[in-house]
Amino acid sequence: MALLSLWCVSHAIEATMITLKRRASTPPIETVEPVEPVEPPKKKRVLSRRTCTVCDTNKGSNQFPSSTKVSSHDHGANVCRACYMTHIQFEIDSKMWDQVACPECAVHLGYEEIKNMTNAEDFSKYDEAAFRAALSADAEFRYCMSATCKSGHCHPAGIDETTFCCRECGHKHCVSCEANWHEGLTCAQYQHSLQRAQEEEESQQEIAKISKPCPKCRVPIQKNNGCDHMTCSRCSYNFCWICSADYMPVLRSGAHHHNMGCHWYRPDPFARPVAAPAAPATI
Structure with a gap:
């Protein structure tokens, strides 16, 4: 019985040694860590370029309005966004609100298109004009x-x-x-006063065309014919019709008393010639 026990122990030791030798001869299993997939490098987006037909500047396509911003046209956008906005600003300031047109064709822009293609200040003016027009359509x-x-x-x-x-x-x-409101006047009386005022204004304009004011008393004087020596019927002032010069010195001393630009001006024959300035002395 003792011999059997010794044999069992010896056999167990031998089996253990064989197992250890097998483990020693087997290469260790390497632990492989998971590797994250590497994404391929993204390709850079290359913007197409075109030349603005207004400022003649070559710009990227992102500086031109897209078809969603200006949708009522069947042509591409050849005017850059900056020139487009400047054009719309001019249209809003110079035309009726519903006459704002595309810078490239005669198509009138719609409400949303103008909203998309202008700044807040200009759109506010356009929006107010559209609103006032809508109210004015109401007869009351x-x-x-x-x-x-x-x-x-x-x-x-x-x-x-x-x-x-x-x-x-x-x-x-x-x-x-x-x-x-014309306080104290009926509509007929007010219209009559407007007509009289208009006739008076037209009369004054006609008087200004065919007459000149007297240089002294300013009463309008009309020249029908005759010479250019005029005498005012109100204050008896004598003057030249062309240059308004006082005519009495002309009669007493000569035509050099007319203004120099006048048709009747003549140089004074008795005037002494003006001496030329002396040359500076040299040392």
């Missing part, structure tokens, strides 16, 4: 005629009630005459 809406007020409201009575009183500032104007 009227704006206040005060120079300092931009308000207005509906006036349903029309010309049956000629007085329009602004609810914002209280300014009154006549709906029938389309003018500031």
